[in-house]
Amino acid sequence: MATYDLIIRGADLIDGTGAPARRADLAVAGDRIAQIGRIAPSLGYRVIEATGLTLAPGFVDIHSHSDYHLLLQPTADSAVRQGVTLEIGGNCGYAAAPIWGPWLEERATLYRNLYGLDHDWRSVAQYFAQLEAVGISENFGLLIGHNTLRGSAMGGVDRAPSAHELEAMIDGARQGMAEGALGLSTGLLYAPACFSGPEELIAIAAAVQDCSGILTCHMRSEGDGLLEAIDEIIGVAERANIPLQISHLKTSGERNWPKLHDAFRRIEDAQARGLNVSCDRYPYTASNTGLQAVLPDWALEGRQRERVERLRNPAARARMTQDLASRYPWDYWSRLMIAEVTQDEHRRYEGLRVSEAAKLAAAEPVDFVLELLLAEQMQVDGIFFTMCEDNLQAILTKPYTMIGSDSGCRSHEGPLSHGRPHPRTFGTFPRVLGHFVRERCLLDLPLAIKKMTGDPCRKLGLWDRGHLQPGCVADLVLFDSATVSDRATYEAPIRYPVGIHHVFVNGVSVVEAGEHTGARPGRVVRRAS
Structure with a gap:
C-alpha cells in the first residue's frame, strides 16, 4: 500500500548545505519531505526514475521584483521554469505594501492605466490576501520598501521628515513586520529615498530589527561613490544592529572597476567586527532599471x-x-x-x-x-552595459554572495510578454549552473546550489526551507547538470532555459518535462512569529 505521494528514485541529491552530492531516493508526503535513503517504489503513489539527474532544493530568488507581476502573471512562468520556488520581493526600496497616501494614488493610477489592475490593498496583510485569492505558482516573501514608506508618508519631497512623518514610516514598518514581512529594503539611488539621510534609515531599520527582520540595500552609488556608499550602509546596519544584505554588488563604470578589492575589504572588515553582512548578484555584466535613473536627483x-x-x-x-x-x-x-x-x-x-x-x-x-x-x-x-566579467566572477566566488535575478517574473504570453527584458528574467539560475559551474568551472555544483538555496533561507530565518532533509518543505527542482543552460539573450530575452525537468512547489508538480503544468500551489511565506 502506498505511503508517500511521490518518490524520486536514484537522483544525485545536493542538499543545499554545500555537501557533496549523494545518490539516494527522496519521498514526499503532502507538502513535506518525508524520507531520504533507499525507499521501495511500491510505497509511492507516483514514482519518478531520476538516475543521471540532480535533485536540489527549489531555488530561492533573494532579490526579485515580482510584487505586482505576480498579480498579472500568477503562474510566474519565467521563474518556476528556471527552478525557482520562492521569490523575495519588495527589493530596492519599492514594495507593494504597506502603501498609502500619495504613493498609493500614484501606483494605483499607473497599474490601472498600464494593465487594468485594481490596486485595492494598503497593508501587507491585505496584499498577501490578494496573492492568496489569485493563486500563485511559486512561494513569495516580502520586504517592506523604505522608498514606498517615504513616498506614502511624505510624497517625493527633498527634505528630512518631520517627527510625525518619521513615526508614520516606523509604524508602517512595524505593522508590516507584524503581518509577516521578512525585513526592510531601501533603494538609496532612487527617489524618494535618495533624499533621506542615515538617521532616518537607522530609525526605521532599528524598528525592523526589533521584529527580527533584515535590511537589504540598493546603495546610494554603485560607481563613482561605491566605497562611500558601502561605508554608509554598513554604518546604518551597525547602528541599527540589523543583518545586512547588499543588493546586486557591482562596480559600475570602467573607472570604478579597480575598486572591487576595497569593496570586499570593507565588507569583510565589517564581518570581522561581528556584523552579519552578505550580498547578492545576478550572473550578467549589464544592469537593468528605469531610464529615468540617468537624471539628476x-x-x-x-x-x-x-x-x-x-x-x-x-x-x-x-x-x-x-x-x-x-x-x-x-x-x-x-x-x-x-x-x-x-x-x-x-x-x-x-x-x-x-x-x-x-x-x-x-x-x-x-x-x-x-x-x-x-x-x-x-x-x-x-539596460546599462557598465560592468566587467572579471569583477562579476570575483563577486560570484565570494562565500557571502548569493544569487538573485533582480527581475520580476514574466511569460512568453500575456501582459508581461512585451519588450526586451533583461535576460536575467528568464535565465539567471540556469546560467549559473550551466555557464559558471559546468563550462567555466568557477563554482562547484554543491556550492552554487548552496548560494541559491540554503544561504538565502538562513539569511531570512526560513529554517524549514532550502535544505533536503525530512521535515523540510518539499520545494524541489530536478535537473540535468550536463545540459542545464540559459537560452535568453539581450537580443532575444524571452526564452526559457533547457535542462530543468521537474519543479515541485509545496509538494505539487508545477513543471513537468520543462513545461508549466498550470498548477498554482504557491504560498505567502511569512516571517515566523
Missing part, C-alpha cells in the same frame, strides 16, 4: 506629474540637458539599451542602444532621452 523630486511637468519646463529641461551632457561621456549612450516602453509608437526603439535610437529619431542622444521620458511619462526601462 533634483529632477526626480515630487510626484510623477511634477517630474513629468519638469521635463516640459524649458528652464528645467535646459538644466537637465546640461547636467546629462556634463555627467555622461559621448560613448555612454552606446552602452545603454532601450528595453521596454509603453506606447506602440515607440516600440521601434526597443532593443536599440540610445545612440542608435537617437539617430533613428534624428536627435542628439540627450535630447532623445529627455523627449522619450516625457512622451512615456517616465515609464521607460533601460
Whole structure:
C-alpha cells in the first residue's frame, strides 16, 4: 500500500548545505519531505526514475521584483521554469505594501492605466490576501520598501521628515513586520529615498530589527561613490544592529572597476567586527532599471506629474540637458539599451542602444532621452552595459554572495510578454549552473546550489526551507547538470532555459518535462512569529 505521494528514485541529491552530492531516493508526503535513503517504489503513489539527474532544493530568488507581476502573471512562468520556488520581493526600496497616501494614488493610477489592475490593498496583510485569492505558482516573501514608506508618508519631497512623518514610516514598518514581512529594503539611488539621510534609515531599520527582520540595500552609488556608499550602509546596519544584505554588488563604470578589492575589504572588515553582512548578484555584466535613473536627483523630486511637468519646463529641461551632457561621456549612450516602453509608437526603439535610437529619431542622444521620458511619462526601462566579467566572477566566488535575478517574473504570453527584458528574467539560475559551474568551472555544483538555496533561507530565518532533509518543505527542482543552460539573450530575452525537468512547489508538480503544468500551489511565506 502506498505511503508517500511521490518518490524520486536514484537522483544525485545536493542538499543545499554545500555537501557533496549523494545518490539516494527522496519521498514526499503532502507538502513535506518525508524520507531520504533507499525507499521501495511500491510505497509511492507516483514514482519518478531520476538516475543521471540532480535533485536540489527549489531555488530561492533573494532579490526579485515580482510584487505586482505576480498579480498579472500568477503562474510566474519565467521563474518556476528556471527552478525557482520562492521569490523575495519588495527589493530596492519599492514594495507593494504597506502603501498609502500619495504613493498609493500614484501606483494605483499607473497599474490601472498600464494593465487594468485594481490596486485595492494598503497593508501587507491585505496584499498577501490578494496573492492568496489569485493563486500563485511559486512561494513569495516580502520586504517592506523604505522608498514606498517615504513616498506614502511624505510624497517625493527633498527634505528630512518631520517627527510625525518619521513615526508614520516606523509604524508602517512595524505593522508590516507584524503581518509577516521578512525585513526592510531601501533603494538609496532612487527617489524618494535618495533624499533621506542615515538617521532616518537607522530609525526605521532599528524598528525592523526589533521584529527580527533584515535590511537589504540598493546603495546610494554603485560607481563613482561605491566605497562611500558601502561605508554608509554598513554604518546604518551597525547602528541599527540589523543583518545586512547588499543588493546586486557591482562596480559600475570602467573607472570604478579597480575598486572591487576595497569593496570586499570593507565588507569583510565589517564581518570581522561581528556584523552579519552578505550580498547578492545576478550572473550578467549589464544592469537593468528605469531610464529615468540617468537624471539628476533634483529632477526626480515630487510626484510623477511634477517630474513629468519638469521635463516640459524649458528652464528645467535646459538644466537637465546640461547636467546629462556634463555627467555622461559621448560613448555612454552606446552602452545603454532601450528595453521596454509603453506606447506602440515607440516600440521601434526597443532593443536599440540610445545612440542608435537617437539617430533613428534624428536627435542628439540627450535630447532623445529627455523627449522619450516625457512622451512615456517616465515609464521607460533601460539596460546599462557598465560592468566587467572579471569583477562579476570575483563577486560570484565570494562565500557571502548569493544569487538573485533582480527581475520580476514574466511569460512568453500575456501582459508581461512585451519588450526586451533583461535576460536575467528568464535565465539567471540556469546560467549559473550551466555557464559558471559546468563550462567555466568557477563554482562547484554543491556550492552554487548552496548560494541559491540554503544561504538565502538562513539569511531570512526560513529554517524549514532550502535544505533536503525530512521535515523540510518539499520545494524541489530536478535537473540535468550536463545540459542545464540559459537560452535568453539581450537580443532575444524571452526564452526559457533547457535542462530543468521537474519543479515541485509545496509538494505539487508545477513543471513537468520543462513545461508549466498550470498548477498554482504557491504560498505567502511569512516571517515566523
